[in-house]
Amino acid sequence: MKWLVKKRVLLVLLLGFIGVLFLSTNWMSWFYPIHYKDDIRRHSVTYQVDPFLVAAIIRVETNYKPGRESRKGAIGLMQLMPDTAKWALEKAKLPDVSMDRLKKEPSANIELGAWYLGSLLQQFDGNRTAVIAAYNAGPGKVQSWIDEGTWDGSFDTVKDIPFGETRHYVQRVIYYYNQYTEIYGTF
Missing domain, CATH: 1.20.5 (Single alpha-helices involved in coiled-coils or other helix-helix interfaces)
Known part of the structure; x- marks a missing residue:
């Protein structure tokens, strides 16, 4: 007894x-941690991108594990495709960032990824859902879907995205974005 x-x-x-x-x-931050906060914050401010968007993309792409290379050849935390990274490096004129650094250094990868997201935000007039789709499928493909009326670029019609991988990707990024904004409030 x-x-x-x-x-x-x-x-x-x-x-x-x-x-x-x-x-x-x-306690929810235990389940949804954000790593590399200082780098995400600094580069998001520089390129006027929502830091929670950067964090959500990193979470979906690599779950904050640096040095990853996808089967298709995407590199680093933000999984930038080599051709996209080379183009972005030329346009962004980042003297301290190289392809080798993009593969190995989280800060360099986050900087170029944030620059690229800023560029996509300008191209798609701040439409976050279209930007997320473009980050995955490419801006030309997403623009053609919008122009042809296949998809209107809104979250409400994500089911109309013709690529299953992109449709699922957008849903996952938005899910983590919403979790991060609810849990952390401010970055």
Whole structure:
């Protein structure tokens, strides 16, 4: 009987500890961490991009694991395709960033990725959903979908995106974006 009382006391103490822990901290951030916050914040401010968008794209692309290379050849945290990265490096005129650094250094990859997102935001007049689709499928493809009336570029009609991979990608990025904004509030 005494061992049962001890177990109940321990259970109550454990539940009390967990309750205090959940009430006194932002416990959801354990499940949705944002790594490289300083780099994301700095480059997002520089290129006028929502830092939560950058963080959500990184989460979907690599889950914050640097040095990744996809089967298609995309490199770094933000999984930039080599041709896109070369084009962006020419346009952005970033003297300290090279293709080798993009593969190995998270800050360089985040900088070029943020620049590219800023460029897409200008191209698509700030339409975040179209920008996310363009980041995955390419801006030319997304623009043709919009021009042809295949997709209107809104989140409400994501189901009309003709590429399943892009449709799923947009939904996942928006999901993480919403989670981050709800959990963290400000960056």
